[in-house]
Structure formats: structure tokens, C-alpha cells
Amino acid sequence: MQIRLNGKVREVAEGITVRRLLDELGLHPMRVAVQRNVDIIKRERYEEVVLQPGDTVEVLTFMAGG
Amino acid sequence: MRNGATLKFGGKEFHSRLIVGTGKYPDYHTMQKALEASGAELVTVAVRRVNLDRTQESLLDYIDLKRYTLLPNTAGCYTAEEAVKYSRLAREVGMSEMVKLEVIGDQRTLFPDNEELLRATRILVKEGFIVLPYTNDDPVMAKKLEDAGAAVVMPLGAPIGSGLGIRNPHNILFILQSVQVPVIVDAGVGTASDAAIAMELGCDGVLMNSGIAGAKDPVMMAEAMRKAVEAGRQAYLAGRIPKKLYATASTTMEGMIE
Secondary structure, eight states: EEETTTEEEEETTTTBBBBHHHHHHTTOOGGOOOEETEEEEEEEGTTTTTTOTTTTEEEEOOOOOO | TTTTTEETTTTEESSSSSEEEEOSSSHHHHHHHHHHHTTEEEOOOOOOOOETTSSOOOGGSSSEEEEOOEEBBOOOSSSSHHHHHHHHHHHHHHHOOOOEEBBBTOOOOOOOOOOHHHHHHHHHHHHTEEEEEEEEEHHHHHHHHHHOSSSSBBEOSTTOOOOOOOOOOHHHHHHHHHOOOOOOESSOSSSSSHHHHHHHTSSEEEEEHHHTTTTHHHHHHHHHHHHHHHHHHHHHOOOOOOOOOOOOOOOOTTTOOO
């Protein structure tokens, strides 16, 4: 299925959880924030939240800034 | 309260009164060295999309989180809603309740939209955030932010990245008189004397990024800023002499030959 990840279309497995997605991306769950459509997904729910086709997912972290 | 030995707000205590940003350095290694030279304990960061191209290095690999406390900002936000969203995302990443709240009202000057800033402050305070709002050098606004529950107020010295220094020291003095919370000059510092002036006025701290990161030698400038903040603070505590128009001799006339 397709989702929109950080502004780009991405092919992911059906029924993928937020946690699995982060694993695939090689991202440490303690260093990111995840927004799915309009909601922020709390870290403790990464394992249980299953992504749906067409979801817009944003994965954010701390970057350089003033 | 302004005479304390440390910078205190939101139940936290810092020994350094210099807060530095992590943006605009030529590379992360230079940034790391500059942070060290600045003596800062609090460093600002932005919340942005992760780089999915893993060949690029991550900022967090260069910041020792045992040594530095991260202060996420809401840079680039133009409405209260946007700034609140970014603050919540920052809290998710960092597990910290602190936020450097920026709500910009004008692209060219990057001056804050104070109406939106105040609205965002109220929402975030209600949600338990420790809010550090970036605001104009306006004592009335500073008081409103304090009343809304801001942990500190951070008036600009001059536009962000301008390096113009403290354009209106009188307003900064008015702000120091109008609020009880710490006053941290945020933005406009171009060189060491600008930071010293802010501290001599009685400010509780200075926040800067471009002044250090954009210098020819950022590491040396970071050290200069650390010294300037310390020197300015000491001069404030020591109490300067009053300004007079005419000279007063330092040496007595007594004992001169006739």
C-alpha cells in the first residue's frame, strides 16, 4: 500500500505499524516525533498504531536551529 | 531576584547565562567546539522532518545530552496554532516541557506577531509547557506574557541575525522593571560588547546564534561571548559609577610641590 511520508509517496507493507515503519527507516523511536494525518502519535502507541493506505505520515526530529 | 547567582526558571537552574543556537554553523564539528567554548548549558534546536537519506549526519550525534539541555524552538511558525503544534511535536521528541516560542509576523524583519504569541503562550502554559517567548522590546507585551504564565520573557535586541546589537537599551530597562520573571535578550547580538551591554543593563541572560555561528572563527567568538556575558553580569552586580559630563581627577592634588 502507499502512504505519504514526509511529503513523498512511499510503498509500505499492508498493516505496518508506526514502530515497524521506524525500524525500516532505521530511526530510533526515542529521537523522533510522529504525526499521522493530523494527530501526533504518542511514543507508547507506536507498536499498536496500524497505518492505513493513503495516510499522511510526518516523522520529525531535532535539527540545527536558533 | 535579579541578583541571584544562577539563572532560574520553570523549576530549572543554569549556571551559564548564555544560551546558544545550533543553526548556521559551517559544520557540526565546529558547532560542537563552539558550544563547548561558549560554556552554555542550554542550546536551541528546531523541529524538522528527519532526513530519510541516512548518508547525512544527525545533529544529535554532536550534542552530548548529559551536558546540554535542549531548548526546541518554533521557528518558522506564523500562527498560534502552528506554534502550538510544533511545541507538542518538540515535547514528543525531547521529553522536555521547555519551548522557545516564536510566532513570526513579518518575513522581512522576523518581528513577532505578539497577538498570536500571547495566544500560543496561554494555550501552552495550560498544557504544562515551560514557555520562553521571543517578543519585541515592549514592556507592556512583556508584562502580558508574564501574566499569561511565561517562564521568562525574551525581548529582541535587534532583528534576528542582524547583528545590530541592543537598539533600544531603555526599553530593555523598562522591561526589567515591568516583570519579575527572568529577562533574556534574544536576537540581534553581533559581537561581544552587545552581549555585555545586555548583561550590564541587568538582563538575566542572552540568547544568540548568528553572532557566533556566522563569525569568521565561531569557536573563538563563542569564547568571547562567554566572557562578555560574564563580564557584563559582574559589572552589573558590581554597580557602575554614575555618568557625569565633566572630569573628576583620580589623583589627589595634595602633596604637590608649591
